[in-house]
Amino acid sequence: MTDPAGAATRHESFDAIEVIRAKRDGQRLSDEQIDWVVDAFTRGVVADEQMSALAMAILLNGMDRAEIARWTRAMIASGERMDFTGLRTADGRPLVTADKHSTGGVGDKITLPLAPLVASYGVAVPQLSGRGLGHTGGTLDKLEAIPGWRAELSGEQIMRQLSEVGAVVCAAGAGLAPADKRLYALRDVTGTVESIPLIASSIMSKKIAEGTRALVLDVKCGSGAFMKDEADARELARTMVEIGRDAGVDTTALLTDMSAPLGRAVGNALEVAEALEVLAGGGPPDVVELTVELARHMLAGAGVSDVDPAEHLADGRAMDVWRRMVAAQGGDPDAALPRARHTQTVTASHDGVLTGTDAMAVGLAAWRLGAGRARQGDPVQAAAGVELHIGLGEPVHAGDVLATLHTDEPERFDRARAALADAFVVQAPDLARDASLRARSVVLETVRPDVA
Template sequence: MATDVLEVLRAKRDGRALTDEQIRFVLDGFTAGTVADEQMAALCMAIVFQGMSPHELSTWTRVMLESGTRLDLGDVGRPTVDKHSTGGVGDKVSLVLVPLVAACGAAVPQLAGRGLGHTGGTLDKLEAIPGWSPHLDLADLREALATVGGVICGAGDDLAPADRRLYALRDVTATVEAIPLIASSIMSKKIASGTSALVLDVKVGAGAFLPEVDRGRELAETMVGLGRDHGVRTVALLTDMDAPLGRACGNALEVTESLEVLQGGGPDDLRTVTLALAEEMLALVGLDADPAEVLASGRALDTFDAMVRRQGGDPDAPLPTSSEVVEVPAPATGTLRRLDARAVGEAAWRLGAGRARKEHPVSASAGVVCRAKPGDAVTEGDAVLELHLDDPDRLEGALAALETAIEVGDAPPTPRPLVLDRIA
C-alpha cells in the first residue's frame, strides 16, 4: 500500500494511472487530515490536466461514498428513484418533479443543495416558504418517503464527507470544472443517498455549468457509467440552458411559478422538461403511470402541499415579495433573438437571490422575471425583464450584468430542442 503522498502526486502529474491502494490512501488521508490541503489541491490540478481512467474514477467514487454512511431505503414500501440537475438559471424543476413522481407511486429522496453564483439552489427556493426546514434525520426521511412519497432536504454531515472536504478545496483552487471530479462528487452523494435509480438532467448552453454540448455529453456519459458500476440504474438527459427555464429566476418567484405548473398552468418549457424527466424516472422503476395526467389531476399539488407541511412549512402562507420592481426595456422593435441565461442568472444573483460563497445569505424575494423569451415579438421601450429587489444599492450591478443579454432582430432565432439527447 502506498505510504508516500508525493509518489501519488508524481504518478498523476506524469499521466500514470493511480492504483486502488493509492486512491484509498490519499482520499482516506485527506478526510482524516493526514494529507494536507495543498497536497490534495496539487492532485486535483493534476487530474484537471491528466484526467482519470474509468477504473480510477470508479474506485475514487467508491472510496468517497464509503467515507460516510450509505442510506438503506429498502423499507419505505415504494420503489426509490432520484433526480439530479447540474444546475441552471430558473431551474425549478425539482419543485414540480419530486411531488409529481411521488404522486405516481415512487419514493423520491432528493438530497438537494444551495445556489452558488449564477445558478439557484433548491433549498434556497423552498426556504422562501414560511416555516419550511431542510433538516430531516434518517428516521424522519424514511417516514416521509413511506407516507408522503417525496422529500427534498439537505444532506447530512455523514453522507460522503470526503466529497464535502474536497468540494470546498476545489472551489478555491480553480479545479471545479474537471469532469472526473464533477462526476465523482455528484455520484458519490447520490449513490450514498440510497436510491435504486437515478435520472440526471445535464444542462448545456449559455447558462449551464458546462456550456458546451460535447462537454455536457462527456459528463453525462461518465456519470451514467459510474451509476452502472455502483448498482444504480442511471439515465441522463441533455437539456437546453441557453435561455432561462420558465420565466422566473429567484427564490420565492420560482416557487410561485412552480405552483402555477402544479395547478395545471405555467410555462410550456418548464412543463416539457419536467414531464420528460418524470417519464424517465417512472420507466426506470417500472411504474406504469402517465405523469401528464397526474399533473393535470391536481394530485401532484396535493403531494407538494403534504411535503411542505411534513417539513414544517405552510403551503397556504403568502410568499415574500420585493419592495421594488424595475423594468428592463427592449432596445428595439422586432423579435427577441437572444436572452442570455448566464447574464440573467448573474443579475438575479447581484440583486440578492444568489450568493458568491456557500455561507452567504440570500434574499427570498429578489430575482428576475422574463416578460419575453426568445422568439417573442417585442416593442422598443416595452419590458423584457422585471428586476425584483429590496436593496436599491444592488440595482447598478444587476443592470451591468444585463448590458449585452438582450438581442432583438428581424428574424426569429433558430429553434433548439429542449431535450437535446438521452444517454443510457
C-alpha cells in the same frame, strides 16, 4: 511509526508523494492507491496542499473509467450510506426510490414540481439538495421562501416522510461522502473544479451514498450552465452514467439547453410561484417539458412505465403531494410568498423579435439583486430576482417590458441593469427562425446506459 509527541500511529500503506508523482507522470492509479489516498485525506494524513497537487494532476492527465469508478467508491466509503431497501408505505406496501440531480442553471426550479409529480405515482423521491452559490440558485433557498418550511431533517424524519408522503426535499447530512466536501473546497480555490473525473465522482458519490434505486441526471450546457460546451457536457453525462451503472444504480442522463433561462422566473420566491403554476397544470412550456421528461425517466427506472406524467399535473394529484410535502416540513402551502419591496422594469429599445436571452446575464442580475450569495453562509433575499415577460421567437415592440427586477434594496438596481445591458437580443423578424425558436426543445439528447 510515531508522531512528534511519541504516540503510536497507524502504519500507512503508501505516501502521498508517490501517489501524486504517479498521476503527474500519466500513470493510472491502482485501486489500493485510490482507497488509501481518499481515506488518508479524510483522516488528515494527506495534507490539503498534497491533495490539491493530486487534483491538478488528475485535471491535467485524467482518469480512466476504472479509476473514476474506484475513486467514487472510495469517496462513498469515507462516510455514511442511506438505505431505503426496507422502505414501505404507511399501510405496508414496499416503496421503490428514484432521484434526480441537476448540474445547475438559471431558473432551474424543476425539483419543486418534479418530486411530488413522481411521488404521485407511488415512487418515493428522497431529494437531498443544497443551497445556491453565485449565479445558480439552490433548491433549499427556493423552498425556504415558503413561510415555516425547514430544510434540516433527521434520517428518521426522512424515512417517515417518504413512508407517509412519498417525497422529501431536504438538506443532505454532513455524513454523506465527507471526503467530497473537503476535496470540493480545495478544488474551488486551486483551479481544478473543471476536471470531469472529479466533477463526476463528486456528484455520483453523494447520489450513490443516498441509496436510491434509479437516478436521472439533468446535465446542462450553454451560457448559464457550469459546462458551457455541449461536447464537455456530453462527456460528463456519459461518465456519470457509467459510474452509476458500475455501482448498480439505474442511471440515465438528459443533456439540456441552458443558453436561455429555464422558464420566466429567476429568484427564490419567484421560482416557487412558477413551480406552483406547473403543479396547477400551467406554467412555461419549457419547464413543463423538462419536468415531464425527467419524471418519465425516473418512473421508468423505478419500474413504472406506460404512463403520461402530464396527467397528474393536469388532474391535481401532483399538487396534492406538494401540499402534503410542504406541510410535513413545517411549511404553510397556503401562505402568501414574499414580495419584493421595490421593482424596476427593463424595456425594449426597438421593434423586432426576441431571438436570445443570455442565461448567464440574467442569473448574474438576479444574484446582484440579492437572490444569490457570493460565499457559503451569506443570506439571500427570498423575494429578489428577475421576472421575464417575453419568450424566444415572440414579437417585441419598442417600450415593451422585457423583464421586471425585484429587490428589497433599491441600491442594487444599477448593477443588475448593467448585467442585463446586452442580455436581450431583438432582431428583425424571420418566419422560419422565429418558429424554430418558439418550438425549441430544452432536451437536447438522452444518454442511457446501453449507449454510454
